[in-house]
Amino acid sequence: xxxxxxxxxxxxxxxxxxxxxxxVKGVSLQIEKGQIVTLIGPNGSGKSTTAKIALGIYKKIxxxxxxxxxxxxxxxxKISIDWTLPLRVRDFMVLTENxxxxxxxxxxxxxxxxQLKNKNLxxxxxxxxxxxxxxxxxxxxxxxLVLDEPVQGVDFTGEIALYKLIKKITDELNCGILLIxxxxxxxxxxxxxxxxxxxxxxxxxxxxDVAKNxxxxxxxxxxxxxxxxxxxxxxxxxxxxxxxxxxx
Amino acid sequence: xxxxxxxxxxxxxxxxxxxxxxxGCFVIWRRLSYFGDTLAHSALLGVTLAYSLEFNxxxxxxxxxxxxxxxxxxxxxxxxxxxxxxxxxxxxxxxAVGLVVIGFLTFIRFDIxxxxxxxxxAVTVDDLLIIWIGGxxxxxxxxxxxxxxxxxxxxxxxxxxxxxxxDRAKAIFTILMAGIIAISIKMVGLLLITGMLIIPAAMxxxxxxxxxxxxxFSILGGLLSVVLGLFTSLEFNTSSGPSIIAASLxxxxxxxxxxxxxxxxxx
Numbered sequence: 001x002x003x004x005x006x007x008x009x010x011x012x013x014x015x016x017x018x019x020x021x022x023x024v025k026g027v028s029l030q031i032e033k034g035q036i037v038t039l040i041g042p043n044g045s046g047k048s049t050t051a052k053i054a055l056g057i058y059k060k061i062x063x064x065x066x067x068x069x070x071x072x073x074x075x076x077x078k079i080s081i082d083w084t085l086p087l088r089v090r091d092f093m094v095l096t097e098n099x100x101x102x103x104x105x106x107x108x109x110x111x112x113x114x115q116l117k118n119k120n121l122x123x124x125x126x127x128x129x130x131x132x133x134x135x136x137x138x139x140x141x142x143x144x145l146v147l148d149e150p151v152q153g154v155d156f157t158g159e160i161a162l163y164k165l166i167k168k169i170t171d172e173l174n175c176g177i178l179l180i181x182x183x184x185x186x187x188x189x190x191x192x193x194x195x196x197x198x199x200x201x202x203x204x205x206x207x208x209d210v211a212k213n214x215x216x217x218x219x220x221x222x223x224x225x226x227x228x229x230x231x232x233x234x235x236x237x238x239x240x241x242x243x244x245x246x247x248x
Numbered sequence: 249x250x251x252x253x254x255x256x257x258x259x260x261x262x263x264x265x266x267x268x269x270x271x272g273c274f275v276i277w278r279r280l281s282y283f284g285d286t287l288a289h290s291a292l293l294g295v296t297l298a299y300s301l302e303f304n305x306x307x308x309x310x311x312x313x314x315x316x317x318x319x320x321x322x323x324x325x326x327x328x329x330x331x332x333x334x335x336x337x338x339x340x341x342x343x344a345v346g347l348v349v350i351g352f353l354t355f356i357r358f359d360i361x362x363x364x365x366x367x368x369x370a371v372t373v374d375d376l377l378i379i380w381i382g383g384x385x386x387x388x389x390x391x392x393x394x395x396x397x398x399x400x401x402x403x404x405x406x407x408x409x410x411x412x413x414x415d416r417a418k419a420i421f422t423i424l425m426a427g428i429i430a431i432s433i434k435m436v437g438l439l440l441i442t443g444m445l446i447i448p449a450a451m452x453x454x455x456x457x458x459x460x461x462x463x464x465f466s467i468l469g470g471l472l473s474v475v476l477g478l479f480t481s482l483e484f485n486t487s488s489g490p491s492i493i494a495a496s497l498x499x500x501x502x503x504x505x506x507x508x509x510x511x512x513x514x515x
Contacts, residue, residue: 055409070411079403085277086457087402095399096410120457146409 269467292346366489
């Protein structure tokens with residue numbers, strides 16, 4: 001463990017519920033400078049919710065969250081923008097922070113969408129918009145990047161290039177990244193710390209440790225666990241519809 | 249020069265248009281036109297209060313409109329009724345209560361038409377002062393909260409995640425809305441203030457491709473509507489509010505034609 005000054009955000013037994021239904025519960029994790037922390041887990045396991053807790057979007061939470069920086073870049077999983085707003089890509093780039101034109105150009109070039117700078121945001125395709133979202137998040141040179149399935153809708157070659165870019169940016173800016181991804185190959189190869197969620201933290205650790213873990217295997221099945229591990233264990237608990245955990 | 253009622257009305261109207269331009273853009277972007285209506289309707293209560301307590305009209309309208317906005321926020325938290333029903337409830341009940349109170353104040357002669365639709369004869373030098381001090385103040389505050397307000401208009405979660413405090417910006421914007429209604433009520437009238445906010449901004453939307461562009465066109469459209477409307481009002485002896493709004497409608501229709509022409513040119 002490195003010194004406390006490197007911690008960007010820290011969750012301690014954090015959870016969020018709507019009425020009595022828990023979306024996620026008892027999550028403890030921390031993200032440090034230069035570190036890529038990845039959240040994995042099946043649909044509805046609370047990955048996006050955990051990201052939103054870490055970002056401070058959800059305020060009425062259980063447990064504790066401490067954010068040590070305000071220089072944050074966020075690529076949300078779902079974004080609903082009112083397309084009747086007259087908004088060009090260049091206007092969207094400076095949405096939360098004023099940037100120099102050269103910084104805008106650099107970020108748009110890195111994600112390969114510089115030619116779209118003067119286009120209306122509503123006219124972009126899904127993949128193009130995703131690249132603009134990533135460009136916007138990195139252009140402000142944040143301390144903490146939160147990327148919620150950042151390459152959804154991006155073509156295959158673009159996906160690999162963007163993940164390489166994300167890795168490069170972490171090294172250059174020495175920022176911390178909270179990544180949510182379904183691509184286990186990418187997760188396992190580029191990540192420092194994996195947190196496996198299923199309404200709570202099933203297991204966490206280095207990618208190799210997690211791949212060996214029984215709960216990871218139970219969640220993702222035979223094939224996924226064979227990516228890095230051949231260990232076999234039994235899942236020792238089940239999840240109820242209210243997000244509670246019952247031991248077998 | 250300020251002795252001339254028409255010059256006073258013109259200076260007042262131009263001062264209002266500069267402020268309604270940018271605020272109107274946010275009213276359209278954030279879909280707040282019914283919210284604006286509700287605040288404006290409640291202004292009648294503010295006016296009656298001002299008359300009965302011999303208070304400044306703009307000030308008491310500002311207080312009452314802010315109060316109604318606060319009540320709305322509380323109602324939203326405490327009931328399951330949809331937003332538009334709550335807005336309608338507050339708009340019509342405050343208008344009704346205002347009219348009932350007027351009925352009691354038999355000792356004061358009210359110009360109801362003037363209240364509802366604006367009266368250029370009513371603009372005093374004091375009103376000019378309020379408009380030209382209050383207006384720039386509203387614009388200055390809007391400029392200060394522009395970033396968080398605009399960012400949260402585009403996407404609330406992005407603004408919140410990246411540390412812009414959108415809730416505070418929204419609360420301040422609500423107060424600015426009460427402010428613009430307070431300073432423009434005499435001129436435009438309480439039934440038509442929302443028109444002054446929305447129509448120039450809607451016109452601007454048709455001909456602009458960036459947020460800043462829309463704000464500028466919205467201000468220009470408002471200024472032109474005031475000039476056109478007031479000259480019409482003078483010429484044909486019509487109420488100032490409807491004349492200004494009709495002029496802005498005219499500009500809106502022109503902006504639609506402009507789009508059709510440019511489409512033709514492209515083809």
